[in-house]
Amino acid sequence: MSNDTILTKDPGFRYHEKAPKIDAKEFQKVIDSRRSVRIYEKEPIPDKIIQQCLRNALLAPNSSNLQPWEIYHIATPEVRQQMNKACLDQIAAKSAATLFVAVARTNTWKEHAKEMVQLFEAAGNVPKSAIAYYKKLVPFVYNQGLFGIWGLIKRILFFIRGLKTPVIHEPVSHCHMKIWAVKSTALACQNLMLSLRAYGYDSCPMEGYDSKLIKKILQLPEDAVVVMVISAGKRAIGGIYGPRIRYDENRFLKRV
Amino acid sequence: MSNDTILTKDPGFRYHEKAPKIDAKEFQKVIDSRRSVRIYEKEPIPDKIIQQCLRNALLAPNSSNLQPWEIYHIATPEVRQQMNKACLDQIAAKSAATLFVAVARTNTWKEHAKEMVQLFEAAGNVPKSAIAYYKKLVPFVYNQGLFGIWGLIKRILFFIRGLKTPVIHEPVSHCHMKIWAVKSTALACQNLMLSLRAYGYDSCPMEGYDSKLIKKILQLPEDAVVVMVISAGKRAIGGIYGPRIRYDENRFLKRV
Numbered sequence: 001m002s003n004d005t006i007l008t009k010d011p012g013f014r015y016h017e018k019a020p021k022i023d024a025k026e027f028q029k030v031i032d033s034r035r036s037v038r039i040y041e042k043e044p045i046p047d048k049i050i051q052q053c054l055r056n057a058l059l060a061p062n063s064s065n066l067q068p069w070e071i072y073h074i075a076t077p078e079v080r081q082q083m084n085k086a087c088l089d090q091i092a093a094k095s096a097a098t099l100f101v102a103v104a105r106t107n108t109w110k111e112h113a114k115e116m117v118q119l120f121e122a123a124g125n126v127p128k129s130a131i132a133y134y135k136k137l138v139p140f141v142y143n144q145g146l147f148g149i150w151g152l153i154k155r156i157l158f159f160i161r162g163l164k165t166p167v168i169h170e171p172v173s174h175c176h177m178k179i180w181a182v183k184s185t186a187l188a189c190q191n192l193m194l195s196l197r198a199y200g201y202d203s204c205p206m207e208g209y210d211s212k213l214i215k216k217i218l219q220l221p222e223d224a225v226v227v228m229v230i231s232a233g234k235r236a237i238g239g240i241y242g243p244r245i246r247y248d249e250n251r252f253l254k255r256v
Numbered sequence: 257m258s259n260d261t262i263l264t265k266d267p268g269f270r271y272h273e274k275a276p277k278i279d280a281k282e283f284q285k286v287i288d289s290r291r292s293v294r295i296y297e298k299e300p301i302p303d304k305i306i307q308q309c310l311r312n313a314l315l316a317p318n319s320s321n322l323q324p325w326e327i328y329h330i331a332t333p334e335v336r337q338q339m340n341k342a343c344l345d346q347i348a349a350k351s352a353a354t355l356f357v358a359v360a361r362t363n364t365w366k367e368h369a370k371e372m373v374q375l376f377e378a379a380g381n382v383p384k385s386a387i388a389y390y391k392k393l394v395p396f397v398y399n400q401g402l403f404g405i406w407g408l409i410k411r412i413l414f415f416i417r418g419l420k421t422p423v424i425h426e427p428v429s430h431c432h433m434k435i436w437a438v439k440s441t442a443l444a445c446q447n448l449m450l451s452l453r454a455y456g457y458d459s460c461p462m463e464g465y466d467s468k469l470i471k472k473i474l475q476l477p478e479d480a481v482v483v484m485v486i487s488a489g490k491r492a493i494g495g496i497y498g499p500r501i502r503y504d505e506n507r508f509l510k511r512v
Contacts, residue, residue, distance in 0.1 A: 013498065015499070027454035054509050056287045061449065067503060070509075073512070074512060088422055088423075119501065162466065182442070183484065184442075186440075186446070187446045194283070195287065200280075211424075213418075238268065249310075254328045254329070256335050
């Protein structure tokens with residue numbers, strides 16, 4: 001593959017960003033105090049903080065920098081009322097200062113890959129293999145073809161090749177494409193929720209909603225997947241329903 | 257539905273966790289300085305920090321607290337060598353101090369829902385509707401039945417009901433179950449990566465791997481989905497390939 005070099009070898013860039021000194025205790029407080037809040041105070045979140053938290057969401061890592069995400073901030077009362085309904089009038093939605101809808105897009109990679117090529121070509125100093133990655137490999141990997149036929153062909157090709165050497169088997173279906181886009185979008189969601197916490201606010205990620213209705217309300221295109229609705233605001237007394245419950249970590253953390 | 261009350265009305269709990277004062281500047285440094293690092297210094301990550309970061313991962317919010325995640329810490333040289341190969345010898349894997357594999361499980365919810373019921377019943381003071389949620393609603397929602405038949409029936413039921421009232425349409429397929437489990441696991445991944453950053457280390461989330469080979473190496477069960485491999489260590493000069501590229505935020509952030 002044309003991108004072997006850039007993936008497996010040090011391309012010899014000398015770019016550097018020095019890691020700052022961070023007071024980890026402050027970060028730990030964010031992680032520890034983030035709880036799903038279901039009842040909020042009436043107090044709104046200042047717009048400046050919302051903007052900062054949303055911008056932080058977009059700083060999450062994402063697959064090949066194809067940024068397959070969108071976040072809708074529900075700011076008008078009419079849309080908000082419709083959204084409360086779409087969230088089945090859950091109190092975690094109804095009582096919140098505001099709502100966000102995180103959406104994964106399975107089609108925008110085409111446009112974004114093209115722009116990466118343009119950016120790289122304009123920069124002039126980007127290795128050819130990096131340009132080829134977005135020009136050739138990305139379309140090869142993410143296209144599934146009409147009715148997923150190209151995905152099916154790839155599935156067979158990868159299976160055969162995989163018999164003698166390690167290969168990447170996904171994405172070769174529309175389901176894989178959704179998983180792919182949802183994954184990056186969820187990373188952004190966690191950035192959003194932690195940011196809200198850091199700036200003094202709380203949140204609750206919700207999946208209990210009518211996704212078809214949300215797509216209609218937000219006029220989302222066919223390829224959009226509603227990943228989660230995140231309510232936000234300031235926690236009310238009784239808004240966290242109880243101490244955090246996690247099973248024994250040895251069930252989830254394996255050292256191999 | 258039996259859980260209408262607990263979802264739509266304030267159940268009147270008086271539990272409270274006071275939000276701590278947090279220096280948001282320290283948190284912001286974590287978000288800003290987290291970059292995907294592809295070449296690392298040799299320096300290992302102290303075990304205590306790894307443990308803290310992994311524990312933080314499990315503090316992410318997750319769907320109905322069903323904790324459908326697992327994280328494998330690749331700590332032995334033999335498994336590490338196999339994993340490097342499964343990651344197609346990417347330098348982001350090869351040069352890292354250590355690797356983590358985040359896995360989503362689509363089947364463990366059964367066991368976890370039962371344990372929630374046991375915990376709630378043992379506590380004695382949990383509302384009946386919360387117990388019914390895990391005892392009845394969770395199995396109804398997440399079971400897809402043999403060959404997904406029950407999912408198909410649900411899809412039709414929800415479609416019909418959805419004609420007159422908002423309903424939750426997912427999960428009604430095995431694909432939806434994967435999306436469901438991947439979503440919560442990705443939230444945990446972002447906690448892990450940010451935690452590494454806060455404690456002075458770097459990471460790179462990877463999708464370029466042979467998922468079948470990883471399932472074999474880690475002896476993962478059928479229902480497991482490899483969500484991402486996260487490499488970690490200390491950034492080397494040239495390990496970040498260039499300044500962060502994000503498209504215009506107005507493309508992704510919509511105010512409605």
